[in-house]
Amino acid sequence: MKVKEILRRPPVTIPVTATVEQAAETMADNKVGLLVIVDPSNPKKPLGVISERDIIRTIASKVPLTVTVDKVGTMGNIIWIGEDESVYRAAYLMRKHHIRHLVVLDQKGELLGVLSIRDLIAEDKIIESLSAERRPVTKE
Numbered sequence: 001m002k003v004k005e006i007l008r009r010p011p012v013t014i015p016v017t018a019t020v021e022q023a024a025e026t027m028a029d030n031k032v033g034l035l036v037i038v039d040p041s042n043p044k045k046p047l048g049v050i051s052e053r054d055i056i057r058t059i060a061s062k063v064p065l066t067v068t069v070d071k072v073g074t075m076g077n078i079i080w081i082g083e084d085e086s087v088y089r090a091a092y093l094m095r096k097h098h099i100r101h102l103v104v105l106d107q108k109g110e111l112l113g114v115l116s117i118r119d120l121i122a123e124d125k126i127i128e129s130l131s132a133e134r135r136p137v138t139k140e
């Protein structure tokens with residue numbers, strides 16, 4: 001089963017100039033745990049990501065929520081998967097990198113969506129394909 005078969009919706013993005021507080025509001029409004037940080041003039045090229053965990057860490061370390069998302073998100077080193085890759089590889093990458101979200105890119109390398117660990121358990125047929133497709137993952 002391919003990643004694109006289980007993608008649910010377009011990605012929820014946030015401008016790189018937005019604050020952490022605005023990111024939290026956007027997550028709550030859209031009921032998602034990760035936003036893709038973009039430059040609005042080039043929204044198909046992700047600059048980074050900010051997840052619920054980054055916001056928890058911001059609060060715990062008493063950094064003001066008025067800082068911009070690039071200060072607390074993960075910038076640059078985006079962990080991504082191609083739309084035509086397998087859901088098994090998606091699970092493998094999440095486990096390997098200790099993350100619950102992957103950025104999904106299309107064949108042109110442009111932002112297509114975000115895959116959450118929740119998406120991997122959303123339906124029986126996905127869980128079944130995870131075990132059925134189990135095979136060595138060679139590509140790093």
Ligand code: AMP
Pocket residue numbers: 033034049050051052053054073074077078079080098099100101102103
């Ligand atoms: P998560 O468990 O996915 O909510 O995120 C845990 C940490 O990994 C946070 O610091 C995120 O910014 C970072 N993170 C989550 N997903 C990705 C991703 N696809 N690429 C890079 N960093 C990520």
